[in-house]
Amino acid sequence: MDRTTIDTYTGAAQRYADEWASQPQPDDLYALLTRHFRPGGTTVDIGCGSGRDVAWLNANGFPAAGYDASEGLIAQASAHYPQFTFQQATLPELAGVANAAFDNVLCETVVMHLPPAQVSTACARLLELLKPGGVLFLSWRVTEGESVRDASGRLYSAFETSIVRQALNGTTLALDAAAVNQSSGKRVHRVVAIRN
Template structure:
């Protein structure tokens, strides 16, 4: 269902997200990274964040489950963005940082522990990981997309299933898109 939404609406989604200023969130993530660190943009959508990290001098890999989004992200970033689902992540201690901006929220709650463990395995020891979810508790469907919302308690519980990863900080923000009024839960994990 969600994949079909992004396949059918890739250009509209790209146009609505590619120019959103995320610099304040980048700073909370990149201050934990050494110059030239290797970063994974997991569920990269338009490629906006992958391109920003590349321009900051990081080594960047990116993937998204939607082949239509991947095509647009490749054009936008110049990177060899992969078509990959979270369930297919199999890297081992490969990345200094993992960026999951508004992407894990599409994973069904029952699948999140496995996906989180897969991503944790891809993170080098001492690495940093950014996650964001729409603020709330529970699962829902909106206009052909499914969402797993998360609050602080939910994130704590989820991370109890992921060995070696802990929350460094979490905070809420308002959607960076001017026409949206949603609240987001953001987390820095280590």
Template sequence: MTDTTDHTTDPAPGFLTATRTFYDTVAEDYAERFRDALTTMPLERAVLTAYAELVGAGGRVADLGCGPGRTTGFLASLGLDVSGLDLSESMLAIARRENPGIRFEQGSMLKLDGHADGSLDGVVSFYSSIHTPVGELPALFAEFHRVLTPGGHLLLGFQVGDEPRHHDRPWGHPVALDFERRRPEQMAELLTSAGFTMWSSTVRQAEPDRGESTPQALLIAHRPTKA
């Protein structure tokens, strides 16, 4: 699940290139490691299910930073009209292979050129903003707000904390990347500043048996129907 911003400059910003390279390199190992992750995550499944009910059956949703498409496929099974977007073509190849009925596209969350203003009923960023520098988050959330219809809902998932976790040579591959941790109150404040209204904030404790070292947060916010 990957994404950062693309400022249409050439060469691409370093963090964008690093993120894409990291996930292109580890895609098959990553997909295999986390293939059945949602089946062992009851709280996450419950929040995703509640989110789907908020959006409504047939609602048009974009899963941004979709990675190998496991969350995209789950959302589709809940009756949503969902598509996926990711930086990594290697991740997208897996997503298309495992979810042949779902549309997946390559791109950045901060440049959703394929979506007109107010064209989506839902936006999901499920652990996909974690490589976006904190200074880019206001622009990221502004883009989410732009593409949502009034009354549309955003689901944001991330690890809780103050310091990034550095992953070096995962599965023996010669790549490294920082995974940012955020505070729920910090993210809620940024979402409110971007024009969202908070609906829920869910935090659960880390599960070391799953390799987690920090709590996990799931926020749901919506674009108000009136400005």
């Protein structure tokens, strides 16, 4: 994961948590999770931010924990939702997150903060978390042309969708589509991959 991006989220964790809380609910995302995730299955949110989606998952029949690279965001999530488990872990390694332990893995708009050379490795690592038959929901914000940093220093990597598809080779793709994220209004690509 890009160090400057992690430091940006940690240094302004309260501001980002407030910003995400003020955005519209991502009902389009939640509809897809309801359709594709295994009901009642152990679930993990990789890049959980301030914990909003972990709270929704737990309230909707997907017992979930959250991991994030940012110490500050983990503190925000733990403060807002003390009843749930949040821990620090960084893509692509995800040290301390068990292999083949989850029925459902959510990684919503995170991998675009990785250097392009790490995207494939990160996708493969996300698959390792799944039990056989488990479901990965992966999305990223689409950046055209060259990778860029926003005004706060966050990296938005530009990479071809084919890199993700290749890394998910051997899975069944139940969704592979461009969309506009209902919560943020940003252009994203969404993939649902079922581990064989």
